Amino acid sequence: MNESCYGCSTCASADKPLEEFIAKLPMETSHHRVESQEIKCGFGLQGVCCRLCANGPCRITPESPRGICGASADVMVTRNLLRAVASGSGCYIHVVENTALNLKNTAKEKGRMKGKAALERLAKLFGVSGRDEWETAEKVADAVLGDLYKPEYVKMELVEKIAYPPRFKKWQELGILPGGAKSEVFKGVVKCSTNLNSDPVNMLLDCLRLGISTGIYGLTLTNLLNDVLLGEPEIRTAPVGLRVIDPDYINIMITGHQHTMFVHLQEQLVSPAAVAKANAAGAKGFKLVGCTCVGQDLQLRGAHYTDIFDGHAGNNYTSEAILATGAIDAVISEFNCTLPGIETVCDELLVKQICIDDVAKKANAEYKPFVFAEREKHSGEIIDMVIASYKNRRPRVKLNLLPEHGNGNTLTGISEVSLKKFLGGNWKPLVDLIVQGKIKGVAGVVGCSSLVSGGHDVLTVALTRELIARDIIVLTAGCSSGGIENCGLMVPEAADLAGPGLRAVCKQLGIPPVLNFGPCLAIGRLEIVATELAETIGIDIPQLPLVLSAAQWLEEQALADGCFGLALGLPLHLGRPPYVTGSPVAVQVLTQDMKSLTGGQVIINADAKESADLLEKIIQEKRAALKI
Numbered sequence: 126m127n128e129s130c131y132g133c134s135t136c137a138s139a140d141k142p143l144e145e146f147i148a149k150l151p152m153e154t155s156h157h158r159v160e161s162q163e164i165k166c167g168f169g170l171q172g173v174c175c176r177l178c179a180n181g182p183c184r185i186t187p188e189s190p191r192g193i194c195g196a197s198a199d200v201m202v203t204r205n206l207l208r209a210v211a212s213g214s215g216c217y218i219h220v221v222e223n224t225a226l227n228l229k230n231t232a233k234e235k236g237r238m239k240g241k242a243a244l245e246r247l248a249k250l251f252g253v254s255g256r257d258e259w260e261t262a263e264k265v266a267d268a269v270l271g272d273l274y275k276p277e278y279v280k281m282e283l284v285e286k287i288a289y290p291p292r293f294k295k296w297q298e299l300g301i302l303p304g305g306a307k308s309e310v311f312k313g314v315v316k317c318s319t320n321l322n323s324d325p326v327n328m329l330l331d332c333l334r335l336g337i338s339t340g341i342y343g344l345t346l347t348n349l350l351n352d353v354l355l356g357e358p359e360i361r362t363a364p365v366g367l368r369v370i371d372p373d374y375i376n377i378m379i380t381g382h383q384h385t386m387f388v389h390l391q392e393q394l395v396s397p398a399a400v401a402k403a404n405a406a407g408a409k410g411f412k413l414v415g416c417t418c419v420g421q422d423l424q425l426r427g428a429h430y431t432d433i434f435d436g437h438a439g440n441n442y443t444s445e446a447i448l449a450t451g452a453i454d455a456v457i458s459e460f461n462c463t464l465p466g467i468e469t470v471c472d473e474l475l476v477k478q479i480c481i482d483d484v485a486k487k488a489n490a491e492y493k494p495f496v497f498a499e500r501e502k503h504s505g506e507i508i509d510m511v512i513a514s515y516k517n518r519r520p521r522v523k524l525n526l527l528p529e530h531g532n533g534n535t536l537t538g539i540s541e542v543s544l545k546k547f548l549g550g551n552w553k554p555l556v557d558l559i560v561q562g563k564i565k566g567v568a569g570v571v572g573c574s575s576l577v578s579g580g581h582d583v584l585t586v587a588l589t590r591e592l593i594a595r596d597i598i599v600l601t602a603g604c605s606s607g608g609i610e611n612c613g614l615m616v617p618e619a620a621d622l623a624g625p626g627l628r629a630v631c632k633q634l635g636i637p638p639v640l641n642f643g644p645c646l647a648i649g650r651l652e653i654v655a656t657e658l659a660e661t662i663g664i665d666i667p668q669l670p671l672v673l674s675a676a677q678w679l680e681e682q683a684l685a686d687g688c689f690g691l692a693l694g695l696p697l698h699l700g701r702p703p704y705v706t707g708s709p710v711a712v713q714v715l716t717q718d719m720k721s722l723t724g725g726q727v728i729i730n731a732d733a734k735e736s737a738d739l740l741e742k743i744i745q746e747k748r749a750a751l752k753i
Contacts, residue, residue, distance in 0.1 A: 136160070137580030139587070140611050142530050143367075143439070147446050152473055154445040155466045159576050171707030172202040177319045185707060194320060202708030203325040204317040206684070207332055209703075211313030213685035214335040216461060217343025218306045219484065220382050220646070222273055224350045227385040229266035230497040231354060232259040239356035239429060243542075247349055250286055262353060269346055275305030277312045287341050289656040291665040292693060296337060299722060301330055301692070303338035310335070325710045333723070336688025344649030344689065348540075351422065351646075354385055356429040358540040358643070360547055363427055365610045366531010367443075369436030372452040372524055374412040375403050375515045376435070380444060380467075381460030382646060384422045386481055386495045387413075390457075393504040395432045406512050407519075414453060416444050417462035418644035421606055424537050425643035438531075440574040440607030441679075442581050445470050451524040454515040457507070458485045459495070461680065462573075462604065474522050477514035479507060535615045539600075539640045541653040552661045559670060560753045563626035565596045566670030566744035567658075569651045569695075570639075572686060573679030574604040578700035578731055582608025584676045588698075589614055591737035593638040596624035597744065600654070603645035605677065614639045648686055652693060662751075667694030667724025670747040672740045674698035687727075691715075694724030696743050700731045 136159040138144035147156050168174040173185035175192055183192035183201075191197055196204075231238065238244060241258060248254055248261050251268045255261035272281040280302050285293055296302050303309050313335055316322045352358075370376060377394075379387060393399055394411040403410045413430075415423050415437035423430060424437040438447045441462040447453060448470045455477040456467065461484075468489045471478050478490035481503075486492055493507060548554045558564045570589055578584040585605045592599050593614075601609055613619060620631035623638040631638050642650045659666045673690045675683055677700055690697045705711040715727040730736040 136576050137583055139580070139582040139585070139608055142527065143443065143446060143611070144581070146367075146527050146530070150446070150449050152449065152470055154449075154470070155442055155464060155576060156581065158466075170704060172205050172704035173198045173707035175201045175205075196323065199325040199708045199710040200323045202705050202711050203328040204322070206703065206705055206711065207313055207317040207328045209681045210332045210335050210684050210688055211310050211317070213681035213683065214306070214313070214339040214343065215310040216682050217339050217347070217685060218273060218310060220460065221269065221342045221347045221350070222307075223383055223482075224347050224385050225266045225269040225273070227497060228350050228354055229263055229270070232262035232266065235259045238262060238353055240352040240354065243349060243352035243357050247353065251283065252286070265353070266350070269342070269350065273306045273342065275308065277304040277308035279304050281305060281338065283346070284337065284341050287345060289659060289666060295694070295723060296692065299330070299333070301334040301337065303334045306338040306342050309338050325708065326714060329711065329714050332688045333692045336685060336690075336692045339685040340649060340652060340689030340692070344646050344686070345652060346649070347646050348649050351384055355388060356426050358425045358538040358543050359428040360536065360538040360543050361428055362534040363424060363537050364436040364531065364533045365424070365438070365535045367438055367447065367450060367527040368529065368531045368533070369438050370414055370447070370450055370452045370526065371412060371435060372526065373409045374435075375406070375408045375410070375511060376412050376414050376453050377511055378414045378416050378438075378444070378447055378453045378456045379419050379423070380417045380456060380458045380463040381419045381482075381485060382417075382462070382644060383459045383482065384419050386459050387419070387457070389500040390504045390507060391430060391433050393508060399508050402508065402512055406516050408515060411511070414438050414447065416447055417441050417604065418646065419459070421644040422646070425540070425647070426538075428538060437607065437610070439611060440582075440604035442574050442576060443607065443611075448474060448476055450526050451522045452526060454518060455479060455511040457481060458487065458490065460485050461682070463487065475514070475518035477510055479510060531611050532613055532616055534617070535610045535641070536617065536637055537615075537641055537643075539642050540647075541650050541657065544640070544654070545657070552658055556658065556661055558630055562753070563596070563630050564598050565626070565741070566672070566748065568592045568597050568599050568740060569602070569648070569671070569673045570599050570605055570609070570676065571602045571648050571651070571673060572605055572645060572675035572683045573677060574608050575677040575679045578677050582612070582677065584700045584731065584733055585609065586612050586614070587733035588674060588676050588736055589639060590622060591733050592740065593623040593627060595737060595741050596626040597741065598627060599639040600642055600651055601639060602642045602647035602651060606641045606643065609639055610641060615641050645682070645686065648689070652689070655693065655695075664751070665694065665724070668747060668751065670744040670751070672696045672698065672743055674736070674740065676700045676736070678703070691719055691725035691727070692723055696726050696728060696740070698728045698730065698736055698740060700736075702729045
C-alpha cells in the first residue's frame with residue numbers, strides 16, 4: 126500500500142492544518158474509514174430495529190408496524206434510548222465512584238490534598254465536618270459513595286443539597302428524583318429488556334431520572350472531588366495542539382477521564398530518580414501529552430503541573446495524529462474516548478500501550494490495574510515500561526512533527542470558582558452585561574467530537590463562530606473544546622471574531638469570546654454557573670437566556686448528559702438526532718412536550734447558521750420574557 130492510498134479519502138476537519146497532516150499519513154486512521162462507512166442503516170438511524178430476543182432482529186416498516194412480540198416503533202425507539210442512556214450514565218457513575226474511593230483512600234493515609242478550599246466548600250454543602258482535613262475528606266467521600274450505593278427505592282440525599290431548589294421541586298413534582306445512582310442504571314437496563322416495559326413516556330421519564338443522577342454525581346461531583354485532590358483550576362494561558370509535543374522528552378499520551386488515577390504517577394515522573402533514569406536513556410525527562418478529556422482536565426489544572434504536563438494536543442479524533450508524530454513513546458488509558466483505532470497505529474510505530482482500568486482495555490495493551498495501596502510499585506513498573514519503549518522505538522521510528530499546529534496562548538483554567546473570582550467575586554458583572562445587551566446570552570457548546578455533521582469538529586466550530594458573531598458568549602466542555610481551541614477561538618485575539626458588544630467586552634477584559642471549562646465532566650461546572658446565575662437574578666434555570674449545543678455528540682454518555690440538560694430545563698441543540706425519529710411519541714415528547722414538563726426541548730439541525738438562528742431566537746425570547 127503506497128503513501129497516497131489513504132490521503133484521498135480523509136474526512137474534512139475544521140482544523141485545516143490537522144486535516145492536511147492526516148491526509149499525508151501512510152497509515153489508516155478513523156478519518157480514512159469515514160468513506161467506507163458512509164452508507165448507514167436506515168432502520169438503525171430511526172431507532173426502529175430490535176434484536177433483544179431470538180424472534181429478531183425485527184424492524185418496523187409501514188407494512189409491518191409491530192415486531193413479532195407486538196412492540197411498536199414507539200416502544201422500540203424509547204427502549205433503545207433508555208438502554209443507551211443507562212449505559213452512558215453507568216460510565217459516569219464508574220468515574221465518580223473511583224474518584225470518591227481515591228479521595229477516601231488518600232484521606233485514610235493522610236495523603237496530600239491540593240484543594241483545601243474546595244474541601245471546605247464541599248463539607249459545608251454536605252453538612253459534614255471532621256477533626257482535621259483528612260477526616261473531613263473521608264466523610265465527604267463517604268457521603269458520595271453512600272448515595273451511589275443506595276437501592277433504587279431510596280432517594281439520594283445529596284441531590285437536594287446540590288440542586289437548585291426550584292429545579293429540585295420540579296423534579297419532585299414529576300416523580301423523577303433518583304434513587305441510588307448505581308441501582309438506577311441497573312433498573313434502567315432491566316426495564317428495557319425483552320417483554321417488560323412498553324410505555325414509551327414512562328421510559329422517557331426514566332431517561333430524565335438517569336440524567337439527574339448522571340449530572341449531579343457523574344459530572345458535578347466528579348469535578349468537585351477532583352478539585353480537592355488535584356487542586357482547583359487557575360486561569361492562565363497555555364499552548365495547545367501538536368506543537369506541545371517535545372521530542373527531547375519521553376512522551377506519554379494519556380487518554381480517558383479519571384485524572385485521580387494519574388496523580389501518583391505524575392508526581393513520580395518528576396522525581397529525581399525517574400528523571401535520572403530518563404537521562405540515562407538519552408532524554409531530558411518525562412512529559413505527559415494531553416489527549417481526550419483527561420488531557421483537558423490536566424490542562425484545566427495545569428498551573429499545578431507545569432513540570433510534567435506539556436499541554437493538550439487534541440481531542441478523541443486527533444489521537445491517531447498525535448501518535449503519528451512519532452514522538453509518543455507510550456499511551457496510558459483508563460477510560461473511554463480511547464479509540465480502538467489507535468491499536469494499529471501504536472503497533473506500526475512501536476508505541477507501548479498500558480491500560481490501568483480494564484473498562485478501557487485495548488487488545489494490544491498491557492493491563493496494569495490501578496490499586497491504590499500498590500500505587501508506588503504500580504508507578505515504578507509503568508515508568509520502567511515506558512523507558513524501555515522509548516529506548517526500543519526512538520532509534521527505529523522517524524519523527525513526523527507538526528510544530529506550528531495549534532497556538533501558544535489559549536486561555537484555560539476556567540471553572541465556576543476561577544471565573545467568578547475573575548469577575549470580582551460575584552456574577553453581577555456578567556448579569557449586568559447581559560441586561561445591558563452587550564452579551565445577549567450564554568451558549569454551552571459541549572460534548573464530543575465526531576467525524577459526521579460535516580467532518581471532524583466542522584459543525585461545532587462553525588456554530589461557535591456563528592454564536593459569538595451574534596454577541597452570545599460560548600462556554601465549552603468536552604472533546605468539542607479540543608477542536609475549538611486548536612482552531613484558535615480561545616485566544617484573546619479571537620475577540621475580533623465576535624459581534625460588537627461581545628468584542629468590546631472581551632477586549633476590555635483581555636479574554637476570548639469562548640471560555641474553556643475543560644473535560645466533558647465540566648458540563649457539571651456549567652450547571653453550577655447556570656444555577657448561580659439564576660440564583661443571582663432570582664429566577665429558575667429555564668428562564669435564563671442560556672442554551673446548550675452538543676452539535677457533534679458521539680457516545681451514549683452524551684445522551685445521559687443531554688438528559689441532564691433537559692432535566693435542568695434547557696434548550697438542547699444536536700446536529701444529528703439520537704436515533705429516535707422512528708417514534709412519533711419520542712419526537713413529540715423531546716421536541717415539544719418537554720417544554721411543559723421541565724422547560725427543556727431538543728432542537729435538531731445540522732446547519733451552523735440555521736442552528737445559530739434558532740438558538741439566538743430562543744435567547745431573544747427569554748430576554749423578552751425577562752424584560753431586558
